Amino acid sequence: MSIFTFRPVFGRVLAGVVAVLCLAGCIGLVLANDLENLVRTVPLLLFFAAVAGALFWQPHIVIEQHGITVVNVFRTFFVPWPHVQRIDTRYTLTLFTAERRIPVWAAPSPGIRGAIAIERSDVTNLGDSAYGAGRSVRPGDSVTTASGQVAFVLRQRWEQLRDAGHLDGTAIDPDALRVTTHRVTIAVLAGLLAASILGLVL
Numbered sequence: 001m002s003i004f005t006f007r008p009v010f011g012r013v014l015a016g017v018v019a020v021l022c023l024a025g026c027i028g029l030v031l032a033n034d035l036e037n038l039v040r041t042v043p044l045l046l047f048f049a050a051v052a053g054a055l056f057w058q059p060h061i062v063i064e065q066h067g068i069t070v071v072n073v074f075r076t077f078f079v080p081w082p083h084v085q086r087i088d089t090r091y092t093l094t095l096f097t098a099e100r101r102i103p104v105w106a107a108p109s110p111g112i113r114g115a116i117a118i119e120r121s122d123v124t125n126l127g128d129s130a131y132g133a134g135r136s137v138r139p140g141d142s143v144t145t146a147s148g149q150v151a152f153v154l155r156q157r158w159e160q161l162r163d164a165g166h167l168d169g170t171a172i173d174p175d176a177l178r179v180t181t182h183r184v185t186i187a188v189l190a191g192l193l194a195a196s197i198l199g200l201v202l
Helices: 009-030 035-057 112-116 145-164 183-201
Strands: 001-007 059-062 067-071 075-080 086-088 092-096 099-108 178-181
Touching: 001 112, 001 145, 009 035, 035 086, 059 099, 059 145, 067 092, 067 099, 099 145
Parallel strands: none
Antiparallel strands: 001 059, 059 067, 067 075, 075 178, 086 092, 092 099
16 A cells, blocks of 8 residues: 655656657658658657656655555665665665665755755654754755655654564565566667667768
């Protein structure tokens, strides 16, 4: 059962804009009856649209009762709650387990400008696991940022399970942390890139 799903709106809008521009380019060549450039350019336009989809449309995170599903560009991770050791937002929201670190592409931390705009009220009442020594906190933990919004929900659920004793003494099955490679995405991008290069050099 899903508790929270995060898909960045800006990323999806950007992917849509790129796809529309690429489609418009194809239509323009067709209307101009420029078949030579159409054949040479279509693979490149499709490659740009596919890259935008993979980078900005596909990534998302689903927080569930029994674990977390992180969908990145080339891989999807399912992380059971007992595997989670730490949640960090230094560069992007990242889940740390004993086996690996899992960045969440859908929830990047803010840049310098975004960090400057953060106010004290944005980093209060985040949950005890968000704070470091001296109650220090990262800009990426601010609830006004993508990383902070998702981190807040993650930590809230993780702390509930911890405080209820559901994470203490739980046997961790290494096979429960599942990694799925997006072979279709990789194949499509590689094929379109190869076709684009051939179209440009021939």
